[in-house]
Structures are given as structure tokens and as C-alpha cells.
Amino acid sequence: xxxxxxxxxxxxxxxxxxxxxxxxxxxxxxxxxxxxxxxxxxxxxxxxxxxxxxxxxxxxxxxxxxxxxxxxxxxxxxxxxxxxxxxxxxxxxxxxxxxxxxxxxxxxxxxxxxxxxxxxxxxxxxxxxxxxxxxxxxxxxxxxxxxxxxxxxxxxxxxxxxxxxxxxxxxxxxxxxxxxxxxxxxxxxxxxxxxxxxxxxxxxxxxxxxxxxxxxxxxxxxxxxxxxxxxxxxxxxxxxxxxxxxxxxxxxxxxxxxxxxxxxxxxxxxxxxxxxxxxxxxxxxxxxxxxxxxxxxxxxxxxxxxxxxxxxxxxxxxxxxxxxxxxxxxxxxxxxxxxxxxxxxxxxxxxxxxxxxxxxxxxxxxxxxxxxxxx
Numbered sequence: 358x359x360x361x362x363x364x365x366x367x368x369x370x371x372x373x374x375x376x377x378x379x380x381x382x383x384x385x386x387x388x389x390x391x392x393x394x395x396x397x398x399x400x401x402x403x404x405x406x407x408x409x410x411x412x413x414x415x416x417x418x419x420x421x422x423x424x425x426x427x428x429x430x431x432x433x434x435x436x437x438x439x440x441x442x443x444x445x446x447x448x449x450x451x452x453x454x455x456x457x458x459x460x461x462x463x464x465x466x467x468x469x470x471x472x473x474x475x476x477x478x479x480x481x482x483x484x485x486x487x488x489x490x491x492x493x494x495x496x497x498x499x500x501x502x503x504x505x506x507x508x509x510x511x512x513x514x515x516x517x518x519x520x521x522x523x524x525x526x527x528x529x530x531x532x533x534x535x536x537x538x539x540x541x542x543x544x545x546x547x548x549x550x551x552x553x554x555x556x557x558x559x560x561x562x563x564x565x566x567x568x569x570x571x572x573x574x575x576x577x578x579x580x581x582x583x584x585x586x587x588x589x590x591x592x593x594x595x596x597x598x599x600x601x602x603x604x605x606x607x608x609x610x611x612x613x614x615x616x617x618x619x620x621x622x623x624x625x626x627x628x629x630x631x632x633x634x635x636x637x638x639x640x641x642x643x644x645x646x647x648x649x650x651x652x653x654x655x656x657x658x659x660x661x662x663x664x665x666x667x668x669x670x671x672x673x674x675x676x677x678x679x680x681x682x683x684x685x686x687x688x689x690x691x692x693x694x695x696x697x698x699x700x701x702x703x704x705x706x707x708x709x710x711x712x713x714x715x716x717x718x719x720x721x722x723x724x725x726x727x728x729x730x731x732x
Contacts, residue, residue: 490584509565
């Protein structure tokens with residue numbers, strides 16, 4: 358088989374496919390991508406790592422047909438070679454049972470090909486309901502997932518807690534993650550008329566690690582369709598399809614544990630608290646402990662490590678309610694503040710041993726709840 362296409366098309370698709378492949382000692386073939394000739398004008402590129410399935414079509418001109426219709430190749434090797442040339446160049450590719458001959462201008466390479474005989478059967482990822490689900494801008498999905506995935510549990514002892522929850526309710530698409538010590542929720546407004554199968558979106562659980570990998574191949578600001586079929590969460594564009602297996606299980610009723618009454622409310626600069634926590638990070642102990650004293654007009658941050666020293670920071674605040682002292686894991690606070698885009702935040706404290714709620718000022722769509730370390 359001999360084909361010709363534009364270098365930019367190959368670089369884009371193979372670049373995304375390479376982010377899905379990984380090393381698997383039981384199935385080493387999955388380190389490669391699958392190239393399949395669908396017809397005389399379509400080359401299909403597929404990547405699969407047992408968790409994520411990705412496929413996209415590339416427009417080609419067939420110069421010469423042949424017996425080889427499917428072949429596997431190391432995407433990183435092929436991509437490294439293609440990146441040597443201008444994206445606008447024409448690329449000629451000739452594929453045999455053992456090699457992929459690539460020619461750009463007067464330069465050629467022979468890359469070892471691998472038989473596709475042991476590549477997994479990916480026909481189960483053929484999605485029938487291509488027009489169902491929800492059509493949204495990809496920014497909604499990207500921002501929602503990236504805003505919460507950091508708070509998911511690292512352990513899989515409780516599989517649902519290691520997941521990102523996506524759910525639709527009352528024209529709001531909720532993205533949620535928790536590890537039992539903290540919880541974060543990001544809300545996105547969705548037009549109800551856009552959803553054809555509302556029941557499918559009541560609870561979608563995807564492991565945080567997998568969903569973060571999924572975001573590597575979803576481009577910003579493009580129209581995508583998302584839907585569930587056969588236990589798969591799928592993202593479809595005009596040219597590509599991404600699928601990931603969902604996790605079964607019941608997610609905790611997180612809304613019932615978010616406090617609504619507070620004894621202390623603080624408003625302060627995001628930059629101020631971020632700077633104070635950076636100092637705490639240098640001097641904190643193995644438990645990432647930071648002590649916070651909230652006074653009438655200021656807030657004090659104190660951390661100590663008996664081996665290296667201690668730090669103290671004082672920052673101005675606007676406070677309502679009681680003055681009190683709280684202890685936190687400073688990393689838990691920083692993880693959220695690094696995602697905040699507003700100049701100020703609000704800190705709402707419900708009690709010494711009950712959750713603290715942090716929000717960007719004026720933005721109730723992004724809520725973070727963290728437990729104090731008070732004994």
C-alpha cells in the first residue's frame with residue numbers, strides 16, 4: 358500500500374495517539390498504534406491501552422493499493438521523524454508486511470513495522486448511538502475535570518473515591534472529586550434541551566488518572582458529543598472517537614455533608630494566602646501541618662519543622678464572626694488555590710472539627726471543602 362497525505366494531518370493524529378499508548382508487559386503490542394486503510398481516501402489511526410480507546414481518520418490519496426490493510430508501528434519513532442519536516446510538506450508512505458517507508462522531499466526512512474495479528478479486537482468500541490447524548494463545547498469538559506481531579510483519592514480501596522463524578526441535575530453539570538478528607542465541586546450550566554438521554558448523565562464515574570490522560574487528546578474550544586453506551590463514556594468529534602470504561606458503584610451523597618452555617622467567614626487576597634502557604638511548605642513537618650490564627654483584621658500562618666526551623670506570616674483579612682485557630686494540611690489548601698482565578702477568596706469555617714469551605718469570591722460554582730487537622 359502506498360499513500361500520500363499532508364504532514365500536519367499525520368503529526369496531529371499520531372501525536373494524540375502516542376499519548377494513549379503505554380508499556381504493558383502482558384500485551385507489548387499496545388505500545389504501538391494501529392494503522393488501518395479503511396478505503397482509498399481514509400487512513401484510520403487507533404490507539405488503545407486497555408483503559409482508553411482513541412481512533413481518528415486521516416484523509417489520504419492512495420497511489421498504489423496492496424495486500425497490507427492493517428499494520429502496527431511505534432508512534433513515538435514515527436512522530437519524531439515526521440517532526441523533522443515542515444507541517445505543510447507532502448508525505449509519501451509505503452507500507453509492507455515489515456516496514457513503513459516514509460518519504461518527505463528527497464529524504465527517506467524505513468521504520469520497522471509490526472504485524473497487527475496480536476492487536477486487541479477493538480470492534481467492541483464501535484458506538485451505535487453516534488447522535489445521542491450531549492453536545493457541548495470541549496472547554497466545559499476540560500475545565501470541569503481539571504478543576505476537580507486533583508482531589509480524588511490515590512488509593513483504589515474504595516474505587517468510587519478514586520474517580521471523578523460527572524452528573525447532570527437541574528440544568529447543571531456537576532464535576533466532583535473527594536478522597537474523604539477534602540471535596541471539590543465545579544458546576545457548569547448546561548441547557549436542558551441539549552440533553553437527549555438525561556438518565557445517562559445522573560452518575561458517571563471515571564478514575565481520575567484515566568480521565569486526566571483522556572484530557573491530553575481533547576482540544577480546547579471545539580464542539581464534542583459526550584454519551585454513554587455499553588458501559589463506556591465516549592467523546593466524539595467530527596473526526597475522532599474517545600472511549601473510556603466507567604466504574605460502577607454508588608457515589609457518596611456529598612451534598613449532605615457540605616456545611617451551610619458558619620461561625621467565621623474570612624475574605625482575603627488569593628496571592629496573600631498562596632504566598633503564606635509556600636513558606637509553610639518549606640518549613641512544614643511530615644504531616645504538612647500549618648497552624649492558622651484568625652484575628653479581627655489579620656490571619657497568621659505558622660509552621661514548624663524541628664529539623665530545619667519555622668516560618669511565620671501575617672496577612673490582612675476581612676472577617677465576620679468568631680476569632681479562632683485552625684490547623685490544616687497546607688498541601689490540601691494549596692492544591693485548590695492553585696486552581697483559583699479570582700483575586701480574592703472566601704473561607705467559611707463551620708467549627709473546630711467540622712469542614713471548612715473555600716470559594717473564589719463571587720463564584721458559587723466552584724466549592725472546596727476541607728477537613729481541619731485539629732485533634
